[in-house]
Amino acid sequence: MSVSPAPDPMLPEPLRIARAKRETHGVFTFELDVSARGGFPFLPGQFNMLYPFGAGESAISISGDPHRPDRLEHTIRAVGTVTRALERLGRGDVVGVRGPFGSAWPVREAEGSDFVVIAGGIGLAPLRPVVYHALRHREAFGRVALLYGTRTPDDILYRKEIERWRSRLDVEVEVTVDTAGSDWRGNTGVVTKLISRAAFDPGRAFAMICGPEIMMRFCARELERLGVSLDRIWITMERNMRCGTGLCGHCQFGPSFVCKDGPVYRYDRVLDLLLVREV
Amino acid sequence: MPVVLAAADLDALVQALAGRGYRVLGPVARDGAIVIDDVRRAADLPIGLEDVQGPGRYRLERREHDAFFAFTVGPHSWKQTFHVPVERLFQIRRQQDGFSVIPDAAPRQRVALLGARACEIHAIAIQDRILIHGEHPDPRYAARRSDVFVVAVNCRRAGNTCFCASMGTGPRAERGFDLALTELIEPGEHRFLVEIGSDDGAAVAAELPVRPANPEEIGAAASVSERTAAAMGRRLDTSGLKERLQKNLEHPRWDDVATRCLACGNCTMVCPTCFCTEFEDTTDLAGETAERTKRWESCFTLGFSHVHGGSVRSSIKARYRQWLTHKLAGWHDQFGTSGCVGCGRCITWCPVGIDITEEAAAVGLPKKDG
Numbered sequence: 001m002s003v004s005p006a007p008d009p010m011l012p013e014p015l016r017i018a019r020a021k022r023e024t025h026g027v028f029t030f031e032l033d034v035s036a037r038g039g040f041p042f043l044p045g046q047f048n049m050l051y052p053f054g055a056g057e058s059a060i061s062i063s064g065d066p067h068r069p070d071r072l073e074h075t076i077r078a079v080g081t082v083t084r085a086l087e088r089l090g091r092g093d094v095v096g097v098r099g100p101f102g103s104a105w106p107v108r109e110a111e112g113s114d115f116v117v118i119a120g121g122i123g124l125a126p127l128r129p130v131v132y133h134a135l136r137h138r139e140a141f142g143r144v145a146l147l148y149g150t151r152t153p154d155d156i157l158y159r160k161e162i163e164r165w166r167s168r169l170d171v172e173v174e175v176t177v178d179t180a181g182s183d184w185r186g187n188t189g190v191v192t193k194l195i196s197r198a199a200f201d202p203g204r205a206f207a208m209i210c211g212p213e214i215m216m217r218f219c220a221r222e223l224e225r226l227g228v229s230l231d232r233i234w235i236t237m238e239r240n241m242r243c244g245t246g247l248c249g250h251c252q253f254g255p256s257f258v259c260k261d262g263p264v265y266r267y268d269r270v271l272d273l274l275l276v277r278e279v
Numbered sequence: 280m281p282v283v284l285a286a287a288d289l290d291a292l293v294q295a296l297a298g299r300g301y302r303v304l305g306p307v308a309r310d311g312a313i314v315i316d317d318v319r320r321a322a323d324l325p326i327g328l329e330d331v332q333g334p335g336r337y338r339l340e341r342r343e344h345d346a347f348f349a350f351t352v353g354p355h356s357w358k359q360t361f362h363v364p365v366e367r368l369f370q371i372r373r374q375q376d377g378f379s380v381i382p383d384a385a386p387r388q389r390v391a392l393l394g395a396r397a398c399e400i401h402a403i404a405i406q407d408r409i410l411i412h413g414e415h416p417d418p419r420y421a422a423r424r425s426d427v428f429v430v431a432v433n434c435r436r437a438g439n440t441c442f443c444a445s446m447g448t449g450p451r452a453e454r455g456f457d458l459a460l461t462e463l464i465e466p467g468e469h470r471f472l473v474e475i476g477s478d479d480g481a482a483v484a485a486e487l488p489v490r491p492a493n494p495e496e497i498g499a500a501a502s503v504s505e506r507t508a509a510a511m512g513r514r515l516d517t518s519g520l521k522e523r524l525q526k527n528l529e530h531p532r533w534d535d536v537a538t539r540c541l542a543c544g545n546c547t548m549v550c551p552t553c554f555c556t557e558f559e560d561t562t563d564l565a566g567e568t569a570e571r572t573k574r575w576e577s578c579f580t581l582g583f584s585h586v587h588g589g590s591v592r593s594s595i596k597a598r599y600r601q602w603l604t605h606k607l608a609g610w611h612d613q614f615g616t617s618g619c620v621g622c623g624r625c626i627t628w629c630p631v632g633i634d635i636t637e638e639a640a641a642v643g644l645p646k647k648d649g
Contacts, residue, residue, distance in 0.1 A: 009415055012367055014377050053371065053378055053504030054562035054569035073306055079587045092378030167443070193294050244611075245415035249555030250575070250583055252605060255612035260414065276528045 007235025009245050011076035012051045013037070015022060015072070020090045023075060024155050027122065028087060029063065032072040032097065034054050039069035043265040044129035045236065049097030049244050050074060055085035059241040059259070061126035062100060067136055072097075075125035075157065101244035103264045105208050107133045112231070113206035114142040118219050120149050120191055120211025124157050126236060126263075131165070138170055145172040145198040149191030149211070152177050153184050172199055191215065195222045202227035208234045209267075217274055220267050222273060230268035237262045237270065254279055282489035283496055286462070286469035289323035289347060292430070295486045296391040301428055305361060305393030306353065311339055313353035315360070318393055325350060332438045332623070334632030345469065346461050348394055351438035352622050356551035357392055357399055361423045362406055364575050368419075368558075371569040378569075385418055388434055391428040395456065398441075398620040399433060399447030402551030404455060408614050428479060431456035433504050437511040438624030442636055445514035448620040451504035456467060461500035472500040473592035515621065515636040521608040525645040528600065532641045537596035539631050544577030546635075547602065552618050555583070578602050599638075607639055 034040040047061040058080065064073030078087040089095065108132055115134055119127045135146050147167065150155065150156050156175060166173040174194045176187035191211070204229045209216045214236045223233055239251035239258040246260035254273040256262060264276040273279045284292065291402050296303050297319070305318035308325040318324065330350040331338045342349065369382045395403075403424075410420040431452035434441075443449030452459045457480030461472040472492055475481045547553040557576035563568040576583060584591035592598045610618035619635070626634045 008382070008418060011380055011382055012371075014380065016377065051560075053373060054560060054566065056560045057558070096371070096380070097380075197459070237590060238586055240583070243556070246413070247415060247417060247554070248408065248557070249578065250557075250576070252578075252601065255609035257613070273528075278592045278594055279528065279601075 009098060009101075010243070012049070012098050014094045015097050017089060017091050017093050023092070023157050026079075026087075027075065027077045027155075027157060028094070029073055029075045029088075030086070030096065031064070032074070034070065034072045040068060040072040040100075041069045042072075042100040044107055044133055045105040045126055046100035046102050047126075047241070047244075047263065048072075048074065048097050048099030048101070048147070049241075050076075050086060051098070052085035052089060053096075056082045057096075057242070058086070059101075060084035061263075063125040063128045065132040065136075066129045067132065069238065075122070075128075076153065077270045098244060101241075101259055103260075103262055105130050105264050108159075109142040110134075110206040110208070111137070112142070112255075113204050114200035115144045116147065116195070116200055116205055116207040116223070116228075117145065117210040118191060118195070118207065120215040121126070121151065122157070122176075123210035123215075124148055125234075127208060128158065130208055135165070135168075135171065135196075142204060143172070143200050144170065145174070145200055147174050147176075147180070147191055147194040147198060149176045149194070149215070151179065153180050153186070174198065183266045190218070192218045192222050195219060196226060200221060206232045210236045213238070213274065219227075220271075230271065231266060233267035235267050235270070236264050236266055281472050281474045281492040281497055282484055282487075283492045284460075284471045284487055284489050286347065286471065288343075288488050289471065291317050291326075291487050292458075292483070293318060293321050293393065294640055295483050296393070296428060296430075298486075299483070301389050301391035302585040303391045303393055304357075306350070306606045307349075308339060312337060313339065313350050313355065315353075315355040321347065324348070324386060324394075324515065330438065332440050332627045334440065334634050335629055336632070337627050344464065346435070346462060346464055348432045348460070351434055351437060351441060352396055352399065352426070352624060353550050354624065354628055354640050356622070356624065357395060357403055358406065358551050358553075358630060360390060360392070361403070362410065362420055362554060362575075363423070366419065366573055368571045368573055371571075373567050373569075385422040388423055388645070389426045389427075391430060393430045394432045394460075395429050395452075396622075396624040397452040398443040398446075399551055400429065400452055400455040400480050401446075401448040401620045402622070405552045405618065405620070406554060413614075428483070429456040429458075429476075431459035431476075433459060433461040433500070434507050435462055435503055437507050438623060438627075440513060440626040440634075441511055441621065442513040442515050442623060443621035444508040444511045446517065446617065446619060446621035448452060450511070451506040456480070461503050463496065463499050463503070470496075472496050482617075495602045513623065513626075513634075513636055515554075515619070517607075517617065520639060522606050524608040524639070527643040528604070530642045531552065533642075535598045535641075536599050536633060536638050537594065539633055540579075540595050540599045541631060542598055543630060544579040545628045545630060546633075547577040547579060547630045548575065549624040550579065550606075551624070552606075553577075557582075578605070584627065585596055603635065603638060603642075606635075613617060
């Protein structure tokens, strides 16, 4: 199950920014105009290489709705040379795009299960296509929970959307922050703490986690403690992805290439490597 | 049937290849080493030279013979001919309403490899598997590989750092050539046994002043390869190696080798199968034209594993472990073959003489005292 990229996957395709939206401090979302190419089909979890003119490329996961290939969205955190160059662009500017690359969240495999989606920080962006899928096919799943942790209330991504999701009666949405002022009425503490409070049956649960490596490990450990089978937990790995085709070698993670065999992995298949430093 | 070419007529082979429009590349002595460069006549070959190799050591010495191919492999490999060290992929021009991408044309070359050794033919096959037969073929590599004539040479000597016999990749070239030469030197008689590996090879051989080989000559050539294999002092025991390496990522030997390894990346540059690359995007001063260049990269650099927040493999231990486990273990998972052909270049060209066969053998074994 994969969507093939353009014939020469090394050539960027210029696409115009149709909409640019600031999400939080340093995080922004681009919607790219893909009408001329008839849409941009992708699978939840896949990523593109984005290229601001002359500045290099960065691997950015696709954060839009997989059922709306007419809208190609990326949510980007400005942390390096390339992403800062992207931050300076706006509506009407052009970025180079290569992709989609990489493995997908197994959303169909999760159907029929209680579904727990756990995101940390910018990790919500690669999981947003999963949330869209689950909400669109809500009847295919058992209970659905989205557990989301950020540093502060100001770092909450897609705030209005989260409010809309939370107002639905068929989805449990819990947000927690590391630190907050006295005006914050919500949860504080690490996202791990939300797991045992969420309503799902560990025996029939399916979980997808995206965030910092340490956060994913502790979440998976908590899920395991509650009785979730390790082969029903999926995570994403971050490595230096440069070509997207498994040929440049930078993203190697044990015997796999994160850009081709990942970024989405079944937890039990990478657990041993996660326990070794600097793999 | 094999044929015999007199050594004095070797130049006829060079000229036959050149006459067919091939750029003939082969070994030449330069700057104290045998490197790969254009060969315009047989006299350009390193006649009478032998290489003396060891861990971290390479010297050329002149011998009292006029053998054309008495040396083994040098710092260059054919990797540089197909998986080139630097190439531009495309230019991008800024336009009023965005930019346009102008791909560089697929490279064209018609090359003859004169003197490819068995290990090197295996190395080329491994790179083909990765760069042509994988999920995402590299069109530029494939173009460079599309019109190649291979003249193999069976090694007469085993270099001190060679271990192809234990890797099953040599010293005799079994396939993957158009012609294969075995140099036979006897008092008063200097000739090549020429085996024909393809129709192209047969066509070229037909243009040469050759005669059918007799059974003694065929036997003499076989015993050259047998003697070379028998003389090979170094070996890598590959049985259970992949599992042993992958199960011992925390073995103390990694700390031990890290105290010696300089992380210079020489091993990856001289390795005929290492394929990692980096991309560099640059712009002109006016900011109107940008381009992307691909160049060889080494997993020993800090930048190689860089992600936001730093390098994944910041210690030399982790980088050496990545290289060795990838080459000898992960490669099997990814490409169904070892990434090592036993050419020994990484041992010779390591400035501190780290020996891949020793390190691989030590990982997973109880640590020796002292």
